[in-house]
Amino acid sequence: MKYILALDQGTTSSRSIIYNDRLEVVASSQREFTQHFPKPGWVEHDAIEIWESVLTTAREAISKAGIQASEIAAAGITNQRETVVVWDRKTGVPVHHAIVWQDRRTGESMNALREAGKEALVQQRTGLLLDPYFSASKFRWILQEIPDGQERAEAGDLAVGTIDSWLIYKLTGGSSHLTDVSNASRTMLMNIRSGDWDPELLALFHIPRSVLPRIAPSSGDLGTIDASLFGAPIPIRSAIGDQQSALFGQLCTKPGLVKCTFGTGCFLLEFTGPDAVASSNRLLTTVAWKIGDGALQYALEGSVFMGGASIQWLRDGLGIIKSAPEVNALANSVWDSGGVTLVPAFTGLGAPHWDADARGTIFGLTRGSTAAHIARATLEGIAFQVADVVSAMQKDSGKRISTLRVDGGACASDLLMQIESDTLGCTVERPVNIESTALGAAMLAGLGAGIWPNVEALAKIRSVDRKFEPEITAQTRRARTNVWKKAIKRAKNWETQS
DSSP, X not given: OOEEEEEEEOSSEEEEEEEETTOOEEEEEEEEOOOBOSSTTOOEEOHHHHHHHHHHHHHHHHHHHTOOGGGEEEEEEEEOSXXXXXXXXXXXXXXXXXXXXXXXXXXXXXXHHHHTTOHHHHHHHHSOOSXXXXXXXXXXXXXXXXTTHHHHHHTTOEEEEEHHHHHHHHHTTTOOOEEEHHHHTTXXXXXXXXXXXXXXXXXHHTOOGGGSOEEEOSBSOOOEEOHHHHSSOXXXXXXXXXXXXXXXXXXXXXXXXXXEEEXXXXXXXXXXXXXXXXXXXXXXXXXXXXXXXXXXXXXXXXXXXXXXXXXXXXXXXXXXXXXTXXXXXXXXXXXXXXXXXXXXXXXXXXXXXXXTTOOOEEEOOOTTOOHHHHHHHHHHHHHHHHHHHHHHHHHHHSSOOOEEEEESGGGGOHHHHHHHHHHHTSEEEEESOOOHHHHHHXXXXXXXXXXXXXXXXXXTSOOEEEEEXXXXXXXXXXXXXXXXXXXXXXXXXXXXXO
């Protein structure tokens, strides 16, 4: 029996899973970590706390599995993307809290670049749009904020990276400074066609190339975990951004297949193979993965910033539920939202709107509105944001999406999945294993370690739990969509309205 260690570093928690060579879960461990909100729209993490959570859960998972580290054939890493860490090369200590992908503090600088006519260049080179979501402006902000930041960077005293780079650095005892092509493609600094850092973009954001990690394949040799951490060296054989990992874990390896991960946010990717399809509908063209010496593979992507995080807000912000799963019973206690529409733009709007100044809004409240109506409207708001992205994908591809493959913690909600199917007017297909993110990293690590000879050998892994079909009429769907369009129009540009 061969084992794989998957390290799944997410936005709110870190999780480690031991898989066997049949991709069955042998043991797992999960730990939440602190979310820091120093100012409205700002979101930070303590990178040391993230590292400690990964180390602790990995040790716990190995112990629970009753195996030795020497029995682990490969480790795979998947991570929250765009979140950035800057650390001192000599001490290995971060110079600032990690700035999270949800953070909006660089909105003004992105607006300035857009007004300067730089978006066309950025989109052509990176497939991305100018938005605080991506890493480059966060790197720039930290280098400007810390004392002598730019000078220290130019002198080679600092290292910058996304979470995968930080973890690889720590796991290898500081010997490796790497990132994979999928994470690099989200920094707004990599040319997605050449697969290398782009000199013109580095100059645009004043990022010295010397501080950046080396770009490696998503599956291959990415270094070795130091033997002192787990008792034996473990080869790192994959690293991949969480959404690309979920795409692979869902085995969306043929052009046209689409998945949506319902996590903290909602992330939709349509696999396009070796073709980097340019979007005309404000979606992103992103690298899906690179396996060994193979060609770069691509996807179209649309990101919704507030998915499961909207349900967390009901729990932590409003206090109308005590735990996230309670939202289902509360929302199901009413037939509909009672005319309430909630736009979950708490950190702005992602694709296809890309409005950093939008804010969360609730419309249609009356004296008869209850917590149950607000809970149901929240689930509908998540579903409508996903539907907006699916609509844009269909326009880009010219093809109707008939099935949406789903994964992530929030897809366990039958009610949310039924609302999504009703909103889209298509089949929503949920697999038995809804944790596709860690699964994808394990699959890629196994490929890198030679456990499986090729992608085709993995084809029998995926099995379907349930398919959800639309239960409302097309007329009802159009009416609800029209109300949503009116609401989202009013939520846009809120921060700059006089």
